[in-house]
Amino acid sequence: MTVERKREAVILLKTKMVSERRSCQLLMSRSTCRYRLKREPDAEFERAVKELAVRHPRFGYRRVHALFKRGNLTVNRKRVARVWQKFGLQVPARTQKKKRAERGGEMPAPVATRPNEVWTYDFVFDRDAAGRKLKMLTLIDEFTREGLAIQVGRSFKSEQVKEVLAEVGAERGFPNFIRSDNGSEFIARIVTEYLAVNKVKTAFIEPGSPWQNGKGESFNRRFRDECLRMEVFGNWREAAVIAETWRKYYNRERPHSSLNYQSPREFRRSWETGQALLREKSTGKLAIEMAQTLGA
Secondary structure (H helix, E strand, C coil): CCHHHHHHHHHHHHHCCCCHHHHHHHHCCHHHHHCCCCCCCCHHHHHHHHHHHHHCCCCCHHHHHHHHHHCCCCCCHHHHHHHHHHCCCCCCCCCCCCCCCCCCCCCCCCCCCCCCCEEEEEEEEEECCCCCEEEEEEEEECCCCCEEEEEEECCCCHHHHHHHHHHHHHHHCCCCEEEECCCHHHHCHHHHHHHHHCCCEEEECCCCCHHHHHHHHHHHHHHHHHCHHHCCCCCHHHHHHHHHHHHHHHHHCCCEHHHCCECHHHHHHHHHHHHHHHHHHHHHHHHHHHHHHHHC
């Protein structure tokens, strides 16, 4: 129960001949009950918070606060939280899936330590307005969390999977590893041979063990919650356009809690900047050591 609701309850009890002291003993401290804001609520700010909550129904107040910071608006996170609580804003509960018993296997190697080291791909399914099946191939970089591709179609063959890999690989270069389940499109000879030619090692997860592909599952869940469940697609071409628009938004603008509320692209750029500074420092240190050695 919010503070405002408790105050209303105190007022109601007073109309029932219950003293304020006794009411506050039951609900809240008297100082809190009598406290009044020293400034009037900012209606414009409250409206902005509610608009963002409606526009991004899967976002909580922390991520909405990150959106305000991205817009160069200095605002305290607690202020956003107060508005969130005042209007009873909350993220709709996600349907809980039945947990499977673990089989004792750990997440298969490797673990990404830099951009473009480990990719992961998987399929997501949906239906258009006429009930026809949509099949979507998602491809992400596990380190930066960037969505590298979302390809939409009615069905997918291994040749199409290879084409997506070729397109992204030509733009970014190929990773050292690629993680996936044992779907027929991923274990097909045409795909495994293409990966081998480009020196990409495969990391297949165990059957029925989606937790071994946690980053891919996380991306797919957000794609479903924030895009697929928010749209009704007339056909697969429309779905492809909307999915690509969401992918660009996800990469460039969407705050990611595990990346300190940076977008994936911002995280990659900050990582690259940090690595450049480390190289510069180590080069300078090496030059000083060489100069000292020669001087000696």
